Amino acid sequence: MLRVLRIPYSTNVERVALALAHKGIEVEWVDLDPADRTPVREVSGQDLVPVLVEEDGAVVFDSTRILARLEERFPDPPLYPRDPARRAEVEVFLDWFNRVWKRPPNELDAELAKPAPDAELVEELGAELAGSRDVFEALLEGRDHLFGEFSVADCAAFPFLRYAVFDPPEGDEERFHWILTEHLQPLDAHPRLAEWLERMETRPRG
Numbered sequence: 001m002l003r004v005l006r007i008p009y010s011t012n013v014e015r016v017a018l019a020l021a022h023k024g025i026e027v028e029w030v031d032l033d034p035a036d037r038t039p040v041r042e043v044s045g046q047d048l049v050p051v052l053v054e055e056d057g058a059v060v061f062d063s064t065r066i067l068a069r070l071e072e073r074f075p076d077p078p079l080y081p082r083d084p085a086r087r088a089e090v091e092v093f094l095d096w097f098n099r100v101w102k103r104p105p106n107e108l109d110a111e112l113a114k115p116a117p118d119a120e121l122v123e124e125l126g127a128e129l130a131g132s133r134d135v136f137e138a139l140l141e142g143r144d145h146l147f148g149e150f151s152v153a154d155c156a157a158f159p160f161l162r163y164a165v166f167d168p169p170e171g172d173e174e175r176f177h178w179i180l181t182e183h184l185q186p187l188d189a190h191p192r193l194a195e196w197l198e199r200m201e202t203r204p205r206g
């Protein structure tokens with residue numbers, strides 16, 4: 001059986017959990033202490049989760065790479081569009097989300113960890129993050145999901161955008177999640193985004 005190393009409340013782990021449920025793949029979850037990444041490092045040579053360990057011992061880390069690997073091994077039901085042009089569009093979105101959209105909250109997290117954060121920079125990054133809601137509202141015009149049918153794009157974006165509607169659960173003290181909550185809420189002017197988040201919240205997790 002496949003194994004996946006995880007820690008509580010991880011947005012990147014939830015990406016993989018959504019994909020596993022969609023494909024009906026059973027895995028053995030290995031729960032780890034967030035304060036001790038030694039098991040992750042021993043298996044993968046780096047500290048981040050999730051980490052996928054395949055039956056033959058092959059290791060895949062980075063949630064986006066894991067999603068692509070699951071699609072490669074278990075193509076049905078698909079997570080990526082079968083049409084090459086539409087797949088390319090989704091892959092461009094994934095790259096944008098990981099490289100561009102995630103930059104402001106990551107930089108906010110780093111700035112707020114400093115003894116004396118730069119208030120002007122915090123305001124600028126917060127405004128950039130809040131403004132990104134317009135992109136998703138537009139993508140959801142006439143669609144139930146970001147690219148029409150449920151896809152890897154929804155798996156990748158939802159665990160981060162969910163904080164625009166849902167507060168972090170009790171016990172989740174990750175500053176990154178509270179940053180998302182502060183700058184993505186409320187969604188009064190983004191009804192399609194709010195409805196998509198409500199739909200996605202009901203989807204099963206692996």
